[in-house]
Amino acid sequence: MKTKEQQEAEFRSFAIAQRESLRRYAYLLCGDWYEADDIVQKALTKMFAAWRRVEPGGAPAYVRKIVTNVYISHRRLGWVRRERSSADLPVQRLERPQEAVDVRLEVVAALNRLPARQRATLVLRYWEQLSVDETATAMGCSTGTVKSQSAKGLRKLKDLLTDPVIPARV
Known part of the structure; x- marks a missing residue:
């Protein structure tokens, strides 16, 4: 059985390795880099809470599922639909x-x-x-x-x- 410190070190390595990829994925979902950062942060927090139950080989797919779910929940909240930058202009x-x-x-x-x-x-x-x-x-x-x-x-x-x-x- 791994110690708490070993599990935290494994998660930290995983999060560092996956963060940029998850951020790009979240950006493609929401179209806003700041919101993408929020989504990834929430997803990694949820992933950390479940880390000891996650199979190492399935961790990337599992965290992507969490990012997708967090994004969909953000869209269900009215406050996320705010004014967008000029990048949305024709x-x-x-x-x-x-x-x-x-x-x-x-x-x-x-x-x-x-x-x-x-x-x-x-x-x-x-x-x-x-x-x-x-x-x-x-x-x-x-x-x-x-x-x-x-x-x-x-x-x-x-x-x-x-x-x-x-x-x-x-």
């Missing part, structure tokens, strides 16, 4: 070297407009490259739900990205 389509960055910002803005579960499903499936089964495990739902949320989310994302950009008034 991006004009111009030919310039910065275009790839602009497209990425446009995709993140469109992702931010999706419902929480659809967004989480798309990020897990296509950014984190999880299988349908792994996504279902991470989200705590059935594979059918993952498939339907993926289809609905992709359809909505396509609609959001193909809408004409509203020209700015001068």
Whole structure:
């Protein structure tokens, strides 16, 4: 049996190794770096409380599931829906070297407009490259739900990205 100090050292190593990856994942879910930091902090706190019960090989998937659940809970709280930065403004389509960055910002803005579960499903499936089964495990739902949320989310994302950009008034 491991001592409390050994368990804390193992968790600390795990948290340091996973933090940046979890932060990027949380950002893709919520679209805000500060909120992503809050989500990761809450998830790691919950993970620490359960650390002695977690299988070492399953820890990354388990903490990703916690991040997903914390994100979805944040979305259910009204106070999280606050004013967003100017990154959510429509991006004009111009030919310039910065275009790839602009497209990425446009995709993140469109992702931010999706419902929480659809967004989480798309990020897990296509950014984190999880299988349908792994996504279902991470989200705590059935594979059918993952498939339907993926289809609905992709359809909505396509609609959001193909809408004409509203020209700015001068």
